[in-house]
Amino acid sequence: MDINNTINNSEFILPWQELIWQQVLNTKNQNHIAHALLFAGPLGIGKLQFATAFKSSLLCSKNSISEPGCGQCRFCKMSEHPDFHNVTFEVDEKTGKVSKSIKIDQIRKIIEFSLLHSHYSKAKIIIIHPAEAMTVSASNALLKILEEPPEGTYFVLISNETHNLSATIKSRCQLVQFKIPDANVSRQWLLSQSINKELIEPCLKLAFNAPIAAKDYADKKYIEQHIILINNILSITNNSVDPMDIASTWLKIESNLPLQALYSCLSDLILLKSVGSESEIINDSNRAILQNIANSVSFTGLYVILDKLLLAKHQIKSNISLLGIYEDILNLWQRLTNKVKII
Numbered sequence: 001m002d003i004n005n006t007i008n009n010s011e012f013i014l015p016w017q018e019l020i021w022q023q024v025l026n027t028k029n030q031n032h033i034a035h036a037l038l039f040a041g042p043l044g045i046g047k048l049q050f051a052t053a054f055k056s057s058l059l060c061s062k063n064s065i066s067e068p069g070c071g072q073c074r075f076c077k078m079s080e081h082p083d084f085h086n087v088t089f090e091v092d093e094k095t096g097k098v099s100k101s102i103k104i105d106q107i108r109k110i111i112e113f114s115l116l117h118s119h120y121s122k123a124k125i126i127i128i129h130p131a132e133a134m135t136v137s138a139s140n141a142l143l144k145i146l147e148e149p150p151e152g153t154y155f156v157l158i159s160n161e162t163h164n165l166s167a168t169i170k171s172r173c174q175l176v177q178f179k180i181p182d183a184n185v186s187r188q189w190l191l192s193q194s195i196n197k198e199l200i201e202p203c204l205k206l207a208f209n210a211p212i213a214a215k216d217y218a219d220k221k222y223i224e225q226h227i228i229l230i231n232n233i234l235s236i237t238n239n240s241v242d243p244m245d246i247a248s249t250w251l252k253i254e255s256n257l258p259l260q261a262l263y264s265c266l267s268d269l270i271l272l273k274s275v276g277s278e279s280e281i282i283n284d285s286n287r288a289i290l291q292n293i294a295n296s297v298s299f300t301g302l303y304v305i306l307d308k309l310l311l312a313k314h315q316i317k318s319n320i321s322l323l324g325i326y327e328d329i330l331n332l333w334q335r336l337t338n339k340v341k342i343i
């Protein structure tokens with residue numbers, strides 16, 4: 001079973017996507033749209049939502065020129081349109097575990113699907129996200145069909161990390177680049193989503209200004225979790241807890257949050273060291289402790305952990321033990337910071 005298999009059909013274009021929507025639409029209306037599109041850009045800015053709107057504009061029976069889909073016709077209301085296929089991480093029905101990659105069998109299925117006649121619409125559409133999660137064999141299988149795409153079939157690849165996509169796949173796609181919107185646009189949008197005003201700035205900082213990710217931080221109480229994680233990290237510096245114990249507790253937390261928290265600490269420390277004490281940092285409520293650490297550690301030490309962290313973000317997607325990854329990185333953190341006197 002694919003997660004998000006029933007993507008919401010009542011989509012709309014986000015305020016910061018209006019220009020890019022017009023550009024894509026103009027290309028489509030002039031029949032210049034490529035059969036493979038690559039929606040690239042940072043995580044948390046609404047690429048999937050945009051792709052879903054694009055899908056509806058192709059499948060809607062009213063075939064509206066400028067809208068993402070009428071939201072009213074039976075095709076827009078279908079939870080699973082027969083001319084649409086969504087490819088993402090699968091959930092094992094027995095164990096409930098989410099896969100860490102997009103496998104060749106999933107790509108074979110969409111190749112079969114792409115060769116069939118469409119059921120209701122003039123077009124068929126396949127969304128693959130995140131495209132960089134395809135295994136090498138999945139990516140090679142997809143490449144073959146992208147080289148000779150069947151008439152009327154559109155592939156939309158969504159990628160947060162295009163550097164992890166094969167160059168040949170990229171060369172077969174029309175690139176649509178998404179960017180982080182202006183901070184004011186994000187703030188206005190978060191307010192319109194009824195996000196508590198006081199949470200907007202801290203959540204935007206944590207999400208590196210990506211508005212959808214910032215909304216997730218506020219909606220899912222990630223921000224409270226983040227505060228606990230930062231306290232965990234700083235208590236290791238303080239020598240008041242064993243890194244091994246923290247590593248075990250982190251296993252119970254949604255997997256990208258602990259590394260995101262550590263990343264935010266490192267990013268703050270590098271800023272405090274390079275720009276100075278006035279820097280705009282993410283973990284502002286811990287400014288004094290972070291400044292203290294920044295004064296005591298070397299850039300080299302910080303970059304060693306940063307390298308390890310970037311490697312860990314990659315390893316998390318493989319079968320390497322998550323506990324081992326956390327233990328390694330927290331031990332390194334302890335060795336770097338345990339001489340710092342916390343006042």
Ligand SMILES: [Zn+2]
Binds near residue numbers: 062071075
């Ligand atoms: Zn419709």
